[in-house]
Amino acid sequence: MTAHAWTLAFAFLILGPLLGALLAGLDRILTARMQSRRGPPLLQPIYDVLKLFEKDTLVVTSLQTLYLWGFLLFMAISGFILFLGGDLLLSLFALAVSGILLCLAAYATNSPYSNIGSSRELMLMMAYEPMLLIVPLGFFLVTGSFRVSDIIAGEPWQVLELGGILIGFLFILTIKLRKSPFDLSSSHHGHQELVKGLTTDFSGSDLALVEIGHWYENVILLGWLYLFFAPLGVAWALPISLILFFGEVLVDNTHARLKWAPTLRLSWWVTGLFGVTNLVLLSLFA
Amino acid sequence: MSFITKSPWILHYAATSCNGCDIELLACLTPHYDVERFGIVNTGNPKHADIFLVTGSVNEESRKVVENLYAQMPDPKAVVAIGACALSGGIFRDAYNVYGGIDKVIPVDVYVPGCAARPEAIIDGVVQALAILDERAKERKRQRKMVAA
Numbered sequence: 001m002t003a004h005a006w007t008l009a010f011a012f013l014i015l016g017p018l019l020g021a022l023l024a025g026l027d028r029i030l031t032a033r034m035q036s037r038r039g040p041p042l043l044q045p046i047y048d049v050l051k052l053f054e055k056d057t058l059v060v061t062s063l064q065t066l067y068l069w070g071f072l073l074f075m076a077i078s079g080f081i082l083f084l085g086g087d088l089l090l091s092l093f094a095l096a097v098s099g100i101l102l103c104l105a106a107y108a109t110n111s112p113y114s115n116i117g118s119s120r121e122l123m124l125m126m127a128y129e130p131m132l133l134i135v136p137l138g139f140f141l142v143t144g145s146f147r148v149s150d151i152i153a154g155e156p157w158q159v160l161e162l163g164g165i166l167i168g169f170l171f172i173l174t175i176k177l178r179k180s181p182f183d184l185s186s187s188h189h190g191h192q193e194l195v196k197g198l199t200t201d202f203s204g205s206d207l208a209l210v211e212i213g214h215w216y217e218n219v220i221l222l223g224w225l226y227l228f229f230a231p232l233g234v235a236w237a238l239p240i241s242l243i244l245f246f247g248e249v250l251v252d253n254t255h256a257r258l259k260w261a262p263t264l265r266l267s268w269w270v271t272g273l274f275g276v277t278n279l280v281l282l283s284l285f286a
Numbered sequence: 287m288s289f290i291t292k293s294p295w296i297l298h299y300a301a302t303s304c305n306g307c308d309i310e311l312l313a314c315l316t317p318h319y320d321v322e323r324f325g326i327v328n329t330g331n332p333k334h335a336d337i338f339l340v341t342g343s344v345n346e347e348s349r350k351v352v353e354n355l356y357a358q359m360p361d362p363k364a365v366v367a368i369g370a371c372a373l374s375g376g377i378f379r380d381a382y383n384v385y386g387g388i389d390k391v392i393p394v395d396v397y398v399p400g401c402a403a404r405p406e407a408i409i410d411g412v413v414q415a416l417a418i419l420d421e422r423a424k425e426r427k428r429q430r431k432m433v434a435a
Contacts, residue, residue, distance in 0.1 A: 050289040056360035203333040
């Protein structure tokens with residue numbers, strides 16, 4: 001571990017939420033422009049969270065706050081490992097634990113909306129986890145290591161070898177970012193069939209924790225996307241991954257919400273067709 | 287200034303209204319008026335909301351819902367009554383089956399007149415509610431400090 005890696009990891013812990021908030025703000029402006037609206041200011045997500053800390057927190061069960069802190073903690077751990085250049089698999093497992101803790105928090109409250117939301121979230125985890133697991137396996141077959149520092153130091157054409165896995169990852173990125181057509185567990189907009197899904201029973205500082213966790217998640221997912229292009233150097237990798245990241249906004253605005261069964265079927269088809277095929281080809285020829 | 291004025295989330299409920307005011311209210315969200323530029327978001331969830339927008343003359347059925355939604359909103363919060371019916375009962379005022387006004391049921395902070403209320407008037411009402419919310423947020427902060435001390 002170099003001093004540079006430690007700096008990057010601690011920078012993630014402190015600046016990660018800020019960067020994630022800017023990504024979320026840009027997302028909202030882009031969405032507004034696509035609907036020919038002006039949209040909120042760039043810092044709107046930060047105003048929202050600061051406001052939530054001013055509000056009272058209605059506690060349904062004291063467990064919910066504990067679970068939400070767990071969600072935030074494991075999200076931070078996942079990103080810390082990623083930006084330290086550590087083991088990609090370990091980062092993935094921390095991300096999965098944090099997702100489970102969010103579901104537990106929603107299950108702990110007794111609103112039927114949040115219960116249905118967390119059931120759907122678990123279903124979505126079944127949909128995206130296989131593909132998310134294939135990503136580190138693909139990197140391992142190409143670079144011979146699960147360590148992020150080794151993947152970054154890989155060959156520039158590794159993204160070509162991992163083309164199918166990249167397509168699969170972009171597909172499940174839509175689920176991870178809770179975008180349409182896969183926003184069935186917790187939508188960004190009110191007035192929908194599930195109210196707010198997972199977050200229905202959280203208010204005040206509890207909801208703020210969920211938002212900060214999502215900011216971390218934005219940066220982590222952008223980091224994963226960056227890994228595919230990392231050997232090209234920052235000048236190429238960062239613009240490409242940002243363009244692909246915000247491509248999700250276009251998908252969000254042009255698709256209606258799917259039900260859970262087609263979501264599961266579709267994502268496993270994509271995982272099999274692109275992810276697994278890519279893995280098999282890599283292990284045969286690499 | 288507190289941050290609640292920069293990010294007021296709204297809960298909308300039609301308490302036995304004819305939906306005229308509701309259509310005008312939803313028009314505020316469309317590209318022409320686009321209230322999201324002020325950070326206003328229409329949430330469907332009382333636990334996330336800061337401002338309660340109610341239309342209609344309120345009858346016995348909707349009274350329970352209005353009271354319930356109001357109770358579920360965390361402080362600081364404000365209520366805006368929209369349209370003639372929400373203010374006084376409007377043309378239904380003398381009808382035996384309506385309460386005639388939101389303030390017969392829950393405390394109202396801002397009254398937006400009109401049949402139906404214009405989107406500009408509704409936005410103006412929300413802006414006036416922001417000043418009240420700002421006061422309440424400061425008061426709440428003071429109360430929390432007193433409890434902690």
